[in-house]
Amino acid sequence: MMEIAPEQARTLAAILTHGSFDAAAAHLSVTPSAISQRIRALESAVGRPVLTRARPPGLTEAGQAVVRFARQLELLSADLAEELQPEEAGGGTRLTLVINSDSLHTWALAGLAAASSNIQLEILREDQEHSLDLLRAGAAAAAITETAKPVPGCSSIRLGVMRYLPVCAPDFTARWFQAGVAAATLAAAPVVLFDRKDDLQDRWLRRFRRASLQPPRHYVPASQEFGDAIRWGMGWGMMPELEIGEDLANGTLERLSPRAQVDVSLYWQQWRRGSAALTEVAEAVRAAARVLR
Structure with missing residues (x-):
């Protein structure tokens, strides 16, 4: 069974959002090398490329599926946070x-x-x-x-x-x-x-x-x-x-x-x-x- 690590999925979403490996690294407070390692590990798990090597990087069909997974994780995490700590909810999902x-x-x-x-x-x-x-x-x-x-x-x-x-x-x-x-x-x-x-x-x-x-x-x-x-x-x-x-x-x-x-x-x-x-x-x-x- 294929398992996608949430941090790898979030890393791919960050690359898409911010436009480059370096910008994603700055957003996630990690090194560009760590970003590259996560993407290599993700592509190994998926068994195919998730990015098109262009400027800015684009998504393959597999990459699109992974980014949807990352966005859905964000929504579910927000739901869970609101349920567990409603008094600290920051303005809603x-x-x-x-x-x-x-x-x-x-x-x-x-x-x-x-x-x-x-x-x-x-x-x-x-x-x-x-x-x-x-x-x-x-x-x-x-x-x-x-x-x-x-x-x-x-x-x-x-x-x-x-x-x-x-x-x-x-x-x-x-x-x-x-x-x-x-x-x-x-x-x-x-x-x-x-x-x-x-x-x-x-x-x-x-x-x-x-x-x-x-x-x-x-x-x-x-x-x-x-x-x-x-x-x-x-x-x-x-x-x-x-x-x-x-x-x-x-x-x-x-x-x-x-x-x-x-x-x-x-x-x-x-x-x-x-x-x-x-x-x-x-x-x-x-x-x-x-x-x-």
Whole structure:
């Protein structure tokens, strides 16, 4: 049976966090030689490399598993310390989560706030399609993602569906879509995207026109400002239905097509070997997700 020494796992996590053997040695108050010895012993126990020799060092697939183990040990140790010495708890367990901007902006923050009194949260903002890289590497304990299949060492629970509608300001419609919403007008009308990872607009274009269109593009990488850019007529874009009910009701925004939409299924993935704190956060997020379809 393979046995991984906790200090070796923590050493690998320190290298990843601090970027080098020397920085990890300083953080752990040991010599760089001791760091190298621990990594050699770890690789001997695992039977394969755990690091890619680059600057900064990267993790192999085996290394990612070991770092997840190290992070889980930290959570379990914090749970144990709080249980044994609650009077000395230092502000609660620390958890790192990956949440996409739209979920954070529209529904997820309410759940996180409900679980924040005894837990310190670090929220990494990442697109739902790309959040698993951080979870897989052990940089986060949980993530909201489009991917149903759990990454190794994690569980996956469906949260619901987030519906996006293609919308624009009325003045934008009058300027760009006088001839109707068709391939020619969509190819010419500017579109607003969150960032270069955001493919919701192109996803809708492919479904709606079944053709590859390349309209002029604006990139606005902040949820509130992204919506404001569309409201002010910079372009059309896909916005969460949860966010724009009032805009549609009062005429600030209008849909490009009455039945046009993109539905994005969201999942909560987290380490299987979690902790009391992670369980509390997961329950709060699932409760908040009841507003999804």
